[in-house]
Every structure is written in C-alpha cells, then in structure tokens.
Amino acid sequence: MKRLFILSAFVVGLLLSSIATASNFPTEEPVGGEPFGYSTTNIGDGLYVFRWWVYRNIFLVTDEGVIVTDPINPKVANQLLSEIRKITDKPVKYVVYSHNHHDHISGGKVFKDQGATFIAHKNVLKELGDHPSPVTPLPDITFEDEYTVQLGGRTLELKYFGPNHGESLVVMRLPKEKILFIVDIVTPRRVAFRTMPDFWPDEWIRSLKEIEQMDFDYVISGHGPETQPAIDPASVVEEQRVYLEDLMAAVKKAMDSGSHNPDVLRKTVKLPKYENWQYYKEWLPMNIERIWAYYHMGW
Numbered sequence: 691m692k693r694l695f696i697l698s699a700f701v702v703g704l705l706l707s708s709i710a711t712a713s714n715f716p717t718e719e720p721v722g723g724e725p726f727g728y729s730t731t732n733i734g735d736g737l738y739v740f741r742w743w744v745y746r747n748i749f750l751v752t753d754e755g756v757i758v759t760d761p762i763n764p765k766v767a768n769q770l771l772s773e774i775r776k777i778t779d780k781p782v783k784y785v786v787y788s789h790n791h792h793d794h795i796s797g798g799k800v801f802k803d804q805g806a807t808f809i810a811h812k813n814v815l816k817e818l819g820d821h822p823s824p825v826t827p828l829p830d831i832t833f834e835d836e837y838t839v840q841l842g843g844r845t846l847e848l849k850y851f852g853p854n855h856g857e858s859l860v861v862m863r864l865p866k867e868k869i870l871f872i873v874d875i876v877t878p879r880r881v882a883f884r885t886m887p888d889f890w891p892d893e894w895i896r897s898l899k900e901i902e903q904m905d906f907d908y909v910i911s912g913h914g915p916e917t918q919p920a921i922d923p924a925s926v927v928e929e930q931r932v933y934l935e936d937l938m939a940a941v942k943k944a945m946d947s948g949s950h951n952p953d954v955l956r957k958t959v960k961l962p963k964y965e966n967w968q969y970y971k972e973w974l975p976m977n978i979e980r981i982w983a984y985y986h987m988g989w
C-alpha cells in the first residue's frame with residue numbers, strides 16, 4: 691500500500707512537471723525540424739518509459755529480470771539495452787510486442803541473442819509470415835484473448851480487443867499500478883495519424899469504449915514528442931474516442947448534405963475544438979479523406 695502511494699505521488703509529480711531524465715543521442719539529421727533523441731524516464735517502482743524520437747516503450751525491472759516492450763528498431767534496441775544496463779545487470783527475460791507493425795517491433799535480435807522469450811498476439815505470427823523482417827524475431831509465446839506475464843513478483847497483463855489498428859494490437863496493463871501502455875490507438879492531444887494507415891475507424895472507436903471500462907488511472911502512450919509527459923491521466927482514452935466520433939460525425943454530416951468530393955471535404959470540414967491538438971492543420975485533411983473513404987467505400 692505504501693509503495694503504491696509512493697508510486698502515485700511520483701506519477702502525479704510527473705504529470706505536473708514532466709521530468710525527463712537521462713541523456714540525448716548526438717543529434718542526427720532532423721526530420722521536420724525534430725531531431726532524433728532519446729530519454730529514459732523513471733516512473734517509479736522499477737517501471738521506466740524509454741523514448742526515441744516520437745516513439746515510446748516501457749520496461750519493467752524486477753528482482754528476477756527485465757520485461758521489455760516494443761524494441762522499435764535495431765539501432766534503438768541497442769540503445770535501449772545500454773539504458774537498461776545503466777539500471778540493472780539482470781537479464782532481459784521477456785520482450786512483448788504491442789502489434790505487428792515494423793516501426794515498433796523491429797530490432798529485438800539483441801534481446802533474442804541473450805535468451806529473451808518473445809510474446810505477442812497470435813496474429814503477429816501470421817502477419818510477420820506475410821511481411822517477414824530479418825530484424826524482427828518471431829514470437830515464442832502467442833495468445834488469443836489475454837495473457838499475463840509474471841516475473842519477480844510483478845505482473846503485466848496483455849489484452850486483445852479485436853481488430854482496430856491491424857489485427858494483433860494488445861493493450862498492456864500493470865494491475866497494481868493501474869497503468870495502461872497503449873500503442874498507436876491512443877496518442878494524447880494529437881489528431882489521428884495522417885491517413886490513418888491500417889486503422890479501422892469503427893473498430894477503433896469500439897475498442898476505445900471497451901478500454902475505457904478497464905480498471906486504470908494512467909496511460910503511457912506509444913507515441914508522443916519530447917515535450918509531452920511520459921504518463922497521462924486515464925481521460926486521454928475518452929478524449930481520443932470523442933475526437934474520432936467528432937471527426938466521423940463532421941465528415942458524415944458534410945456528405946449527407948451533398949458533398950462527396952474528398953478534395954472539397956478536406957478543405958471545408960473543420961473541427962475547431964481540436965485546433966490546439968498536435969498536427970491539427972497538417973493531418974486533419976488526411977484524417978478527413980480517410981473517413982470519406984470509410985463512408986464512400988464501406989471500410
């Protein structure tokens with residue numbers, strides 16, 4: 691109980707001040723003015739958020755070893771391992787994939803070589819079979835609906851909500867800490883990613899509604915810039931869902947009133963409520979085109 695209180699106090703502190711620790715990569719070529727950098731943030735009680743550029747994962751250090759999530763890519767996985775080695779010399783026992791997309795789960799070989807067991811939803815096996823990657827080890831353990839990873843007295847629960855972004859995305863929950871790690875389907879205070887590749891809008895909303903029913907107080911998201919806190923309040927899940935509902939309603943309303951040209955919709959549909967969300971100006975027109983396709987083509 692005391693430990694939980696300390697963790698909660700730590701988390702609240704993070705929410706208020708967004709303290710990030712650790713050092714930065716030597717700056718490589720900037721993309722869109724944003725340099726690649728990394729940071730490792732201690733959330734408390736052995737839980738860390740590792741960030742590279744706009745990508746994040748979590749790792750959990752226990753008395754018996756380390757549980758790592760999404761290795762991201764080969765170069766970053768090496769950096770992640772050296773960050774872990776600054777904290778513990780315990781072995782990395784498990785690597786958990788959030789979903790099948792190569793931009794999140796490449797590079798695990800460095801952990802495989804040390805004997806880590808890889809865990810993912812069963813559809814990752816099929817998807818990696820269809821789109822193989824030489825730098826992405828196949829999962830050793832797969833599951834259908836739920837799986838619980840236990841190590842050193844710590845627990846990480848994995849839950850599948852059906853198709854939403856691809857067909858293999860799992861949400862991870864630390865039950866004692868009441869923290870969710872959610873990749874791609876919740877990115878706080880940002881409109882949906884570009885043309886929403888491999889996102890199924892209706893299934894995405896359904897999944898978020900189901901996630902909202904889970905027992906959790908905080909969210910760590912798989913994306914977020916350096917300037918965002920490593921951890922957010924639970925309300926970001928609902929905010930993401932309401933954004934999608936508002937987006938779909940606005941596009942549908944425009945189409946119902948006779949506008950069916952996606953080039954016109956991109957210019958005329960506005961969502962002023964979200965003007966201060968990241969990439970509103972750049973990506974909203976792409977979000978609109980995706981939703982136009984959903985209503986126009988039926989998927």
Ligand SMILES: [Zn+2]
Pocket residue numbers: 789791794855874
């Ligand atoms: Zn993805």
